[in-house]
Amino acid sequence: MRRKIKRDAVKRKRKERRNHMKNALRQFESTPTSCSLCSENFTVADKSNLDTWKIISSPAGVLMCCPACQERHRAHLEQVS
Numbered sequence: 354m355r356r357k358i359k360r361d362a363v364k365r366k367r368k369e370r371r372n373h374m375k376n377a378l379r380q381f382e383s384t385p386t387s388c389s390l391c392s393e394n395f396t397v398a399d400k401s402n403l404d405t406w407k408i409i410s411s412p413a414g415v416l417m418c419c420p421a422c423q424e425r426h427r428a429h430l431e432q433v434s
């Protein structure tokens with residue numbers, strides 16, 4: 354019983370994240386269709402992309418960040434600190 358509740362919470366969280374991603378995509382009409390850093394293609398139809406890609410809104414516009422670049426960025430941050 355408890356375990357089921359926990360699993361449902363995880364599922365719900367993932368769903369919320371996807372909805373957030375979809376809303377963000379809808380919000381910005383000119384959302385890039387590729388990674389802003391390495392030009393990797395972003396496919397909205399691929400649902401796993403909604404979980405792994407990151408949308409960053411900056412004054413310069415909307416940036417897309419692929420999982421590989423997020424990883425690289427994290428490694429870079431660890432290096433400088």
Ligand SMILES: [Zn+2]
Nearest residue numbers: 388391419422
């Ligand atoms: Zn990238």
